[in-house]
Amino acid sequence: MPQQLKHVSVIIIEDHSIFIEGLCSILQEADGITVLETFTRGEAALDFLKSRRADIVLLDISLPEMSGIKVCSAIKELDQSIKIIALTNHTEKSVVMEMLQNGADAYLLKNTSRKDLVAAIFQVQENRFLMNNELQKILFSAETKVKGIPRLTQREQEVLKLVGEGATTAAIAKQLFISTQTVETHRHNLMRKFQVGNSASLVKKAGEYGML
Template sequence: MSDNKTTLAIVDDHPIVQEGLQKLLVNAADITIVGCFTTGTDFVHFLKDHPVNIVLLDISLPDVSGIDLCREIKKRSPDTCVLALSNHSERSMVLQMLQNGATGYLLKNISGEELIACINEALNGRVSFSHAVKEIMSRPSVNELKDVPRLTKREKEILQLIADGMTTTDIAGTLHLSPLTVETHRKSLLQKFDVKNVAAMIRAAIEQKLI
């Protein structure tokens, strides 16, 4: 019953990874590998004329970022499941892939058994992470671990204006304060967020939904 077979493509620029994946999947009776591609462009061309149920997608490709390619694949073929397969274990990468429509994220240290289990999970409509990625995602980020700082009404105002790109002089003029007072508030904000500079403070404030 070849009609019921899942069509799978591999997009990875390392032949050894492609070979390894093919060997791992040889035991999966219901999966047919329809193609291996070393560039995103080649795969997008293939996808125009060939339906692909699931694609194992590397993030580091020679011609395009896998993160952008994921969005492109989902735009052209919404029914294709994209499983990221990467050496990148940064939480931000995982989130970017999911935001662009990926159904899951696997690290390349995955075993054959786990790979097949993750593919089946994705085909059943569930978000699928390899064991190592589940551990990464369950650890809170640094800013989530910190308590949300308690800010006064004035500090919140100044924080928002700093985030809007205003200088101390601009803020002083807008709020009818002396530049010295604004500077004092700015120092207090950096202290409360426990950061060294304004960029880190704004990033933390956004993560903690204060701006």
């Protein structure tokens, strides 16, 4: 390992504690890697990075409150030199594209091997963009029926935002000066566009797309 790549500092942003423990176990055994801190929420990680610096961020996409896509963009705004490795189960082309467009330096799936994960950290630190063959095929494949992020009307965006904030149908109707039946119509249209079956899944998927 080249001299300049020793002592790479890493933080982990992941909302599953058992996965964090596994990552820490792997990285603590790897020469030249120091895990500075772990976080289950993006906001806390951003607060940390305002006063301390990390070389690499291992970032999940599905996070509570603030999606990994938004966290990725915010980190790059804070410090462009911090390298971000998306570490996720998402293989949807639209999600991969969104993450890359918001500054991710690499995209790994959570089923990656211990060896490949450690290698990826040093490769990204060397400014080498990383994506395995499976993801490259997805990224450069022909468009499927679902083409990226759903297009929403202005009113649908307003309803989605309020649903994401936990507002009830009655509260949304009162705030937007529309009937509860109209709110439910917009809600059903949103679920159809996002291809989900309930409001919880709608909020989750919209968050993954960075739309909340």
